[in-house]
Amino acid sequence: MSVRAFDVVVVGGGHAGLEAAAAAARMGASTALLTLRADAVGRMSCNPAIGGIGKGQLAREVDALGGWMGRITDAAGIQFRMLNTSKGRAVRSPRAQCDRDAYEAAAQAMCAAQEGLETVEGEAVDFLRSPEGAIAGVRLADGSELRARAVVLTTGTFLEGVMHTGLQQRAGGRVGESGAAPLGAALRALGLPTARLKTGTPPRLAADSVDYAALAEQPGDLDPTPFSFLTSALTRPQISCWLTRTTAATHAIVREHLHESPMYAGRIEGVGPRYCPSLEDKVVRYAEKDQHTIFLEPEGWDSPLLYANGISTSLPAEVQEAFVRTCVGMERARIVQHGYAVEYTHVAPRALRRTLEARDWPGLFLAGQICGTSGYEEAAAQGLVAGANAALRARGDGREFVLGRHEGYVGVLVDDLVTCDPSEPYRMFTSRAEYRLLLRADNADLRLTPRAQEFGLSEPRRDRVLDERRARLARARALLTERRDPEDDGTSGKRRALIDRLRAPGGTIEELRPLAPELESIGLTRGDVETLESDVLYEGYARRQNAWVERASEREVAAIPDAFDYAAVSGLRIEARQSLLGARPATLGAAGRLAGVTPADVALLEVAVVRAARAL
Secondary structure (H helix, E strand, C coil), X not given: CCEEECCEEEECCCHHHHHHHHHHHHCCCCEEEEECCHHHCCCCCCCXXXXXXXXXXXXXXXXXXXXXXXXXXXXXXXXXXXXXXXXXXXXXXXEEEECHHHHHHHHHHHHHXXXXXXXXXXXXXXXXXXXXXXXXXXXXXXXXXXXXXXXXXXXXXXXXXEEEECCEEEECCECCECCXXXXXXXXXXXXXXXXXXXXXXXXXXXXXXXXXHHCEEECCCCCCCCCCCCCCXXXXXXXXXXXXECCHHHHHHHHHCHHHCCCCCCCCCCECCCCCCXXXXXXXXXXXXXXXXXXXXXXXXXXXXXXXXXXXXXXXXXXXXXXXXXXXXXXXXXXXXXXXXXXXXXXXXXXXXXXXXXXXXXCEEECCHHHCECCHHHHHHXXXXXXXXXXXXXXXXXXXXXXXXXXXXXXXXXXXXXXXXXXXXXXXXHHHCCCCCCCCCXXXXXXXXXXXXXXXXXXXXXXXXXXXXXXXXXXXXXXXXXXXXXXXXXXXXXXXXXXXXXXXXXXXXXXXXXXCCCHHHHCXXXXXXXXXXXXXXXXXXXXXXXXXXXXXXXXHHCECCCCCCHHXXXXXXXHHXXXXXXXCCCEHHHHHCCCCCCHHHHHHHHHHHHHHHHHC
C-alpha cells in the first residue's frame, strides 16, 4: 500500500479546489491536489464566464487576496463587460466570457508552476483519523493513502452525482466524467448533515447553425476592465455574444412535455437555484410571459460551440431538439450537446465554523458547492478561505483567516453560509452586502491585499503593485486638496479646493486635468481614476457606514455560550427560539442574521446573555 504525506490535501480540482490548493501552497504548505482527472483541473462545467452582479466583486476580491481566478480570466477572456454602469458605482460588476479550453489550460499551467503543489490523480473514498479524533488524510479507491494535517473537500457536483436527461439517469458529476459516490457515505459516517441539491446546464449549439441576422449583437466594452489588479491592460480583440428569445411555441412544447421533466416527474429530490431556473421552471412560474431572453455565448476564440444561456433544461433530447428550433434565429440550429440536470450531495454549512472547518471534525475543511453554493466565484472564494485556514492548521498557527462582513463580499458569503444555512443553492448579489458602498470592485486590493500580506497569501509582485497604486492615489488626492478652484472667487468664504468638484454629481478627474496639469505626471491608471472619484463621491456615506460598523462591532463579537439556554429568555418568540436552537450562533451578530430572528429578539437575547455572564 502506497502512503504519502503532505501538509494539506485538497480533494477536487474545480474552482474551489484550485484556489484552496493555491492558497495553501502560497503559504508554504506542501499540498496535494487530488482529482479524478488531472486534465480536467480548472474546467468550467457550465457557462465559460466569470463575474456578474455580486460575483464580479467576489472574483476581484479573490484576486486581491492573491488568488488565481482573475489572472486566469484575463488570460482566457474573449469578451469583457462592466455591468450596472447606469447604476451607482458601488454595484458596478465586471463580467468576462472565457475560452473554455484556454481557461483550464491556464489553470493547469499555474498549478504546474506553483512551488509546493502537486496534482495527484485518484478517488478519495474515506477519511483517515488521528488517535485524537481529527481528520488526518484520505484513503483512495486503490487502497493507497494521502496523509495530511488538514483536508479540504471541494467535490462540486461530483459527490454522489446523478445526471438527468428526461427520465434517463446516469451516475456522474459532469458530462463524460464519473461521480464520487463512496465519499458521501464517508461524510454521513462522520455524522455530518447532508442533503441533495441540483443544478442544470443548457444545450450547446453548433455556431454555424444559427441565423445571426435575426439576433441582436452584444459586443464587449470598448475599453475593457481586467479582473486582476496585476493586469495592466487587455489588448486582445474581443468577440461578440448574441441575444435572442424563446417564443410562445417554445413554451407550448415545454408545457406539453412537463411530465417528462425529471423535476416535475418526481425523479429529482434536490432543490435547484432559484436565481438560475431551468426553462421548465420559467414556463411554469412565469406562465404570463410569452418569451424569455437567451444569450448565445461563444465557448472560445475558435470554438464551434455556442452556450445557450437562459434555456437550461433536463427535458428529453428529442424535446430539446423540438423547442430549440422554435426560438428566434435558431430555426435550423443543431444541438451538439444536450442540456441536463445534475443532482448531488452537499453538507449543510451550519456544520462549519467561519474558517470553513467542520465543527466536530478538526482538520476537515469544506468549500464550494458541497457547502450549498452555486457558481464558480462563490466556490473560488470559499476555496481560498478554506485553503488558507487549512495551511494555518497544518503548521500549528493559532490564527484564523476570517473576514468580516464589512471587509469584503468573501466575508458576507462565508458568514451567510454558516449562519443562515441556505436551503437552496446560494448565489451572491450586491444586495446581500449591507456595507456595499465600502466594498466596491475597484477598491478590492486596497481593502484586502493587506490582509493577504498578514497571512502570507500575497506575493512580492502584488505587494509592489499595491504600494505603487497607493502612492499614486495619495499624490493625486493631495494635489487636488491643495489646489484651489480658479472659478471660485471666494465670496462665500475660503475658496474651495479642486477636489470639491468631484463631490458634485457628475464630477470627474478628466474635467480637472486642465486645472491641475501635474496629474499627468502622476500616471493615474483608469482603475485609479475610478477609485479616486468613487472615494470622494461616497466619502460621506462611507463615514456613516464605518460608524455603523463600529457600533455593530461590539454586538458582532459578543459571544453566546455554546450551552446557552434559549428557553430561559423571557419574551423571545417561538420562531426566533427555534431558529436560534437550530443554528446555535456563536455571536449576537450572527444571531441577528438568522431567518426568523428580529432586532427585537436580538435585544432580548443581548440582555439575557449579559445577565448569564454576570451570574457566572
